[in-house]
Amino acid sequence: MISTSKDYDPIEDITIILAQRESIENIDSLINLTKNYRLKLKNEIEENLMENHNYNMSADEIGMKEIFNNLNKIREISDSTNSNINDFTVNINELDQSKKNLTSSLNFYQNLKILIDCYNDCRVLSHKRSFIAMISSYKIMNSLMENNFIKFKNIDMINQLINNINKLNVEIFDNILNIFKKIINNNNSTLGEEAMSHWEKELKSGACEIIDNNSKEGLKIKLIDEILNKLMYEINEIFQIDDEAGSLENLSRRYIYFKKILNKFNTDYNKFFKVEWKMSIRLTTLFYEKTIKDLQILLKREFSTTNSSSVSTNTVGSKKIDLFMNCMQTTIEFEKYIDVRFSQQLKCDKISKTFEPYLVLWIQYQDKIMKDNMLKYLRMGTSSDSDENQENYTVVPSSADLFRNYRNILRQTIELTGETNSINTNNKGKENENLIKEMSRLFCKWLIEYCNKILYPILIPDNVAIDNKDETIKFTILLINTADYCNTTIKQLQDKIQELTGNDKCNKIFSKLDKVYEEILNKGNKVLMKRIIGSELQFIWREFDNVDWKRILIEDYSRYMVTMRKSMQVHNLETEVTERNENIIDKILKGFNREVYKWNFLDKLIEMISQEFTYHIIKLLLPKPPYGNRPISTTATSTATLKNISMNSIEVNNIGEQLLLDCELLKQTMHSYLKYSNNKKTIDRHITNNIEKIINFIKLLITPVDSSEDYNEAYKRLTKNNHNILIWTMTLALKGVSWDVSIWKQHWSVFYLELSESKNTEGITGTTMKEKDQTKQKIEGTTDLFVYAWNRKQVIEHERNMRALVGSSWRELLSEMGI
Template identity: 25%
Template structure:
């Protein structure tokens, strides 16, 4: 018999047997019949791959012949609420097949009939469900229940058949069909979050009053992320595909709304709150700013954790589509705005002692011809700096009580130091010329000023490295002003020694900068000409490597304006863009020096920035 005839005969016998009623009998037609069919399967396996595949395809189609008729998408049995009946039907078919295989062992193991039977069932079921979903008015509860039933079935099949469903190219999952309608779930969560934000808005006018004295963050922020966590926990049981990315975009949307509509609204509440008539400082604004800083920082750090959790759940190809970087920029800008408000109040708070300082006639100190009670020596700090130190400690204490994260308080102090130095320098420049005794008094006053800021950082929560770094910042901020005063204090006679003091301490060759020092000393014009000649001669003979064309004096404005150095910050409901985090000053000084903490706030790490002419 030829191979072709043998093949046709075996196929006919095989189909005839399975089309008869014999397989449904208890003994499947008897031992002899079972052996004949088993031998036929072995022979078919030898006739080539295509013959085997044709037999398998025919058998699977035969077994599932009634499935699509019974569960037609146009009939009631084929609807989503009968999904469990579909899977129960297949379980019976699979159980019957397993019974036959256990009894007869007809099918060779390597044919993987059960897996291929499941694969075809999944294809049919996916096609049917897709039609049902397209033609039905789906609600979120029906969708969740359908996915749950489908996932349970797939879990059963994984255990029974020792296989793994993988939406990314493994054994094809029926659950994939729900991806196209998952927008129903996302829309439902969007509405739920909208309702939550309505609650936030309704309670926002009362929330601060209740929370400001006890809570360090707004309760609404923790409630928001609790809802986020609950939604994600449920969503992760339903899918690990693109809907997770869609959910992250929904989170992004409401994080922006929370920042703009809730946090900024609270900030406006602080701005408009009543302040004490006895003080220019709005302490309530400082308190609310601290609350907003804490809440924004909580949102910032929790959003980072949320991003990591989303990426943990989603399939690898989608991980790069999940990011809360832009939302982080918004929260950073809010923190910057709040810090600027604290600094604005700080400037208002030290205004009175600085005004007292400006009324002192620094040029007349030590001049016994003017007043009989004029001081003749320096022994104690001036009263203005005593008052200034007390204001610094009081204002810093109010800020540190309001801010949880020390990095933000450190950022505030860093800028408060430089702001205060700038204001002191402005007063000193306006008070020129300075007498020698006046300069000595100012140098002594600066020691009290330095100590006040050092005391502002002292806290059990601070480490030695933190306080040391802060102390270095305070010293660096004061060096230019102290250097200027020391040069002014140097005797102008002999002129050569004075010029040498300047070139040693200031170390630049600029005649314009040298002239500023002469103005601070108040030297007569005739004496200035002689000293300038000596200065030009000295700087001309120095080697090129020793000379500098400018120094911190280059940017010193000898006619500084009286406007506040910290403008009143505005509240913008749009993201301010790529802002540097206020904490970056401590974490990355180079980055902090090159970028503004807030669009309206100049960096205070550089002395010269306060004296640029506008």
């Protein structure tokens, strides 16, 4: 009833079964029947599953068995094949090994034959002394022995052969050495030119090559040492330190004798050696080593201590010092000869280094030489021994000679100490540093001596009149140029010594020289400015004072200013200067050898002219003390007519107009200085600033004082807002303002109002101190004094005269001003 179809619907069967009432009553049997059917189906399903599983397992097992069977068959076949191959190749391997053994034996016997043949050839050629023909066999013999047969020494016959070869090597070495000795001993007396030519080829191209190819260490060195000792035998026997010939007195003979040996070796024996052996250099090195050893003993014996700090000329004696210096100088010359001959290829220690512990004697010896040189410089004066033309000298010739000697001393000291860079910090370095210090002290001593004995006598003393200005200019500039040259070269020496020592300890030694040469430079410049230029300006200012300023007519430049232009104007050296128009300034400027001194001189000249020009203007206009109005005569009554003792405003105005005109010519004169200076911007700025101050000062003198407010505005503008009360009063005095106290109070009220309104009123005046010395100190300080800063003494004198004003009204006004 139950279908096996996939689309079976149980609802339909349940509806049919349960359609009748009886079916309900038999429901239990129906359920049991259904349950049994379900169990049956379940059992069928399980049986089907087991059958399928059993089927699958059987297929896998069958497959695995087949695989294992195949593997076993392959293994059996492989083993069988391997066994067959082994059976087949075993004979081939034995054959191949036999072949290798046979080849090795053949090579061994072949090499053995070659070795024996080469050995026999070398024996024969050694007896014949045919070294060139031996080279090939000798190289092969030693190469085969070292590389192929040394490992077979356990074989008696091989070991015996190796011993024979070693003996042959010794024999060949002895033959070569004996031939060299024979040639050296022969001295070309028995061997002819043909034999010498033969041995030259055999030894140079054969024997030397054989020695180079011998693998035994030290064999070549041993041969060379034997030959060099043979060459040095005579000199070692002659110059023994216990004999007179080996003493310090005969050191030069030792060098001469070695030069003969070296020359003879180069001429007769060097051709027997390979160039690469450098036998001449080796021979010289051996001589250096022997001489150094002997000198160490001789110097220690001659000089009681090796402590350089305790060796001195006082304890040693002048004769021994001369001996020491002769020996050292001879040694240095010999080393120079060797260095030139071998082109600086000699690398061993210098013989001169033996003198290092005693080099303080070298410095003290230089002191003796410098003393002699100073006497020579004194004889020379400002001239040269070799040149009669002194016009081209820019420095004293002896100064150049002095520094040439210094450079030689420094160079030789560096050579003797062996220091080209900074000195080491070890004991030897400290000794050398002390030596450098001694040398620096020597330099300073004689530079100061040179300044005092050579340069200062050139300087004309203050108490000696100048009769010839041209000669004074010439020698003063020569002095300045020389002092500058010395100063510059001293700094170069100082830098070189500092580089040598690696520190600035020697700078303290040289510090005193800076003061000495700066002082003489300043004195030389002072002679030019005060005594040469000053005397020229004195004549100009005498003309200024001789002008009738009260009756001046403004028509042209004043005579004094025309004279100034003629005396102070600079001409172009190439186009304008002639013997007729060359003035003092031209002569001075063309003498300086450095541009810095030219513009420094011009800078001072501009300042000097500006200062003295304003000084004489102030001197002209400043009222004579006592300030104020006084009677015409001493017998006049108190009601007598009063007269102002200073110039009046009209006269001052005329004077100012003339001075403004003169300033134009002064400006042209100063601008001519630009022709001589490369520093044109600085000089031009200085001229412009000074001329501007002077012109503003003169314009202030001619400014009307009728209106206090207008004058105050002009004062502020021309003085650049100067608030110094003392300067303000001095300007009014110069302008010829009446000494009527009411006029002064009127101007003071306006000026004081300006002071009160100024943000910088506190601390700007120079006269708020009551005490005179404090006021003077302020004036001499940094207070802005307008053009009066050039002439501070006149400001102090004016203040003193202002304080001397009498009258209660003046005292009250001065108190208010703080004067």
